Amino acid sequence: DIQMTQSPSSLSASVGDRVTITCRASQDISNYLAWYQQKPGKVPELLIYTASTLQSGVPSRFSGSGSGTDFTLTINSLQPEDVATYYCQKYNSVPWTFGQGTKVEIK
Amino acid sequence: EVQVVETGGGLIQPGGSLRLSCAASGFTVSNSYMIWVRQAPGKGLEWVSFIYGNGNTYYADSVKGRFTISRDNSRNTLYLQMNSLRAEDTAVYYCARWYLNRGADYWGQGTLVIVSS
Numbered sequence: 001d002i003q004m005t006q007s008p009s010s011l012s013a014s015v016g017d018r019v020t021i022t023c024r025a026s027q028d029i030s031n032y033l034a035w036y037q038q039k040p041g042k043v044p045e046l047l048i049y050t051a052s053t054l055q056s057g058v059p060s061r062f063s064g065s066g067s068g069t070d071f072t073l074t075i076n077s078l079q080p081e082d083v084a085t086y087y088c089q090k091y092n093s094v095p096w097t098f099g100q101g102t103k104v105e106i107k
Numbered sequence: 108e109v110q111v112v113e114t115g116g117g118l119i120q121p122g123g124s125l126r127l128s129c130a131a132s133g134f135t136v137s138n139s140y141m142i143w144v145r146q147a148p149g150k151g152l153e154w155v156s157f158i159y160g161n162g163n164t165y166y167a168d169s170v171k172g173r174f175t176i177s178r179d180n181s182r183n184t185l186y187l188q189m190n191s192l193r194a195e196d197t198a199v200y201y202c203a204r205w206y207l208n209r210g211a212d213y214w215g216q217g218t219l220v221i222v223s224s
Contacts, residue, residue: 001168034210036152043201043217044144044152049210087152089210094157094165096142101151 002027004090006099012107019075021102023088028068032092035064035073038101039084047086048073080106109133109213111185113202116218123192127218129185129202137180140205143187145198146217153198156187157205170196192222 003026013019023033031051036044046055048064051071061076075082083106088099115127129141143155156176157165164176175188185202199219203211 032208036211038152043214044211045214046210046212050208053209055209055212085151089152089154091208091210095167096154096157098144098152098154 001095002029002090002093002097004088004097004099006086006088006102008102009100010103010105012105013078014107015078015080017078019078019082019104021073021086021104023066023071023073023099025069025071025090029090029092031067032090033064033066033071034089034091035062036087036089037082037084038087039081044087075104078104078106109204111202111204111213111215113200113215113218116200116220118221118223119192120224121193121222123222124188124190125192125220127187127189127200127202127220129187129215131183131185131204134204135180136178136183136185140207141176141178141185142203142205142211143176143185144201144203144211145196145220146201147195147198150198155200158185189220192220194222196220197222 005024033051035048038044052064063074085101085103110132138160173191199217201217203214206212
């Protein structure tokens with residue numbers, strides 16, 4: 001099975017900082033990658049699909065890039081409401097594995 | 108408005124069975140892709156199962172042979188039948204609509220399953 005590895009597992013940044021989260025697949029998954037945000041105590045929400053397409057309603061400070069095995073989620077100008085755990089998920093083939101998550105906190 | 112609502116969670120003894128339901132509104136389950144995802148306490152998201160519009164089903168290795176995903180088109184409801192439950196199945200179970208090639212765009216609030224004696 002293809003493994004999904006996120007890094008870092010957690011980070012602390014200041015409001016207004018640019019934050020980058022990486023997701024690496026152990027094999028080529030093309031662009032079949034989604035990113036989700038899960039705020040504390042809340043349900044996951046879709047942020048980005050097909051690696052770089054922003055889901056409707058998601059603030060434009062979020063962006064995704066990458067293809068093949070290396071993917072990035074970027075938050076430009078981190079806001080207090082962005083405190084959450086972020087997960088990548090591959091969906092090119094079964095199993096539709098999630099990364100282990102990256103917890104983002106405000107410094 | 109698109110909405111999914113899970114029910115059926117609870118406390119169950121190891122080896123027991125439970126059926127989760129996911130009632131959908133605002134879209135038709137029968138021609139949608141649907142997914143079950145679980146989250147153990149304090150842990151990350153784990154994909155559990157998936158059903159295509161054509162009825163094809165897929166399962167994580169951790170639940171294969173024990174869990175069955177199905178749907179009732181007349182009730183517009185998705186189900187997850189869980190048998191031979193183990194302590195490690197303890198989690199919040201979410202159902203979600205998977206829209207085309209775009210990921211899981213609508214999630215339920217989740218239902219908690221606790222497997223314990």
